[in-house]
Amino acid sequence: MLDSTNQTETAIDIEAVSRVFRLNNGKDLTALDRIDLKIKEGEFVALLGPSGCGKSTMLRLVAALDTPSSGSISIEGSDPRDLARDHRLGVAFQDHALLPWLTIRANIGLPYRLAGRKTDDARVASLIELVGLKGFEDSRPSQLSGGMRQRASIARALVLQPDVLLLDEPFGALDAVTRRHMNVELQRIWGENKITTLLVTHSVDEALFLADRVIVMSARPGRIFKEMQIPFARPRAPEVQREARFHELVDELTLALEPEGH
């Protein structure tokens, strides 16, 4: 981990990245068109956009699950692949992707096993407590609610104290009430770690409440067309979401998401 004096250093550097998919009918689909984005060390950035705007593709590129057609991505000066190989990446997807045959404790400790390290039981226990799953350590994912599974999935992403945290609609499958609650939880958890984070979402409220900076993308081809610094101080109480300023920004971003000509 870099020390906190380097707050302004660029952690993720996305330069002129395009991703073109060859479709079955032989045509090309440009999912991302020359995206430039720099994310600072310890910054929380939300990628906001309608479905099909390429924001998930962007996240998969940063996670080294896909490679750009052109352009380059570097994370702390090296290839995203190296970051994954060094076990310095944490990811939570919309699908919790917990292993059904492992207990919650074993699922959260899985990154240690994959890194070939001895599981730090104290660290696992403290994360279980942090995400509010104390008492469910020995349960299996199928015995938990959707919200609890997502919390376990976020705990798993955080357990190795990754340099970069990637969140792809982690609460997308939850109902609105649980989702709001989970966002408050995530804001609190993130506040205790301050990991460089890239969140993909189509929820304006979620992006505004969680992020330091919101990037709005447009679809076909996927481009960045608006950026917004979020002015609210941290730690953010849930009440922030009821402030007039919050609503103004929600309106502004919602308008930006509307298709052109409306």
Added chain:
Amino acid sequence: MRGLDHNRLASAIYGLAGVILFLLLWEFIGRNRVLGSTWPAFTDVVSYLFDPRRNGLFQRASTATLSKAAGGFALGTFLGLVTASGVHVFPLLRPGTDRLSSFLHSVPAIALAPIFLIFVPRDFVGMAIATMNAYFIVYIAATSGLNNSTKSHRDVFTVLGASRLHRLTLLDLPAALPPVVTGLKYAVSAAIVGAIIGEWFGASRGLGVLIVSAMQNYQISLLWAAVLIITVVSLVFYGLGTLAEKFIYRRFT
């Protein structure tokens, strides 16, 4: 929940009624010689089977056959799992191994037995065929099961920098367990059949030997008693397999 229990009870009653009906029909056909003298009554077969003078004979034969089947089952399962894991990690080998396995499986065991006879001692032909039969089922179940893991699980393993070995042992093998257990369930009966066929080619003892000798000496009750043992044993293992399957599916999916 109560509705479910009710259904289960009803299906158990239907099943039991079916078995009783089957045995009654068997008894009726045997008693009245409806299908001639080669169809004995069920009670005759059972009293022949449980005649204390023959206890030793049936015990020795069953032990011989079941140990061949068990040996073949264990070896076949081991080979099936190792081969399937091997071609999973080195996919280049997959098409060739698939084809070779299918080819071996498509040759009737009864045609291969004389060839085995050349290579292995007489008393091991049964185990060799049992091994082959079990191997094929486990190999097929495992190769398809190893691709069972979901895309999001594979993504998580990639992002967390998992090695190939970890991916196999911590993701693909556990995900393959349900279909593999289903395969094992069928492999048991296939191994028993294999052991018996193998015994037809000059084994010194076993249920297969009893069957052949009963056929040649027109000992109808002995023939049916041997078949009854095989059927009951196969069904018991099939039932155990179904229980194991239920447990594994609940835990691993």
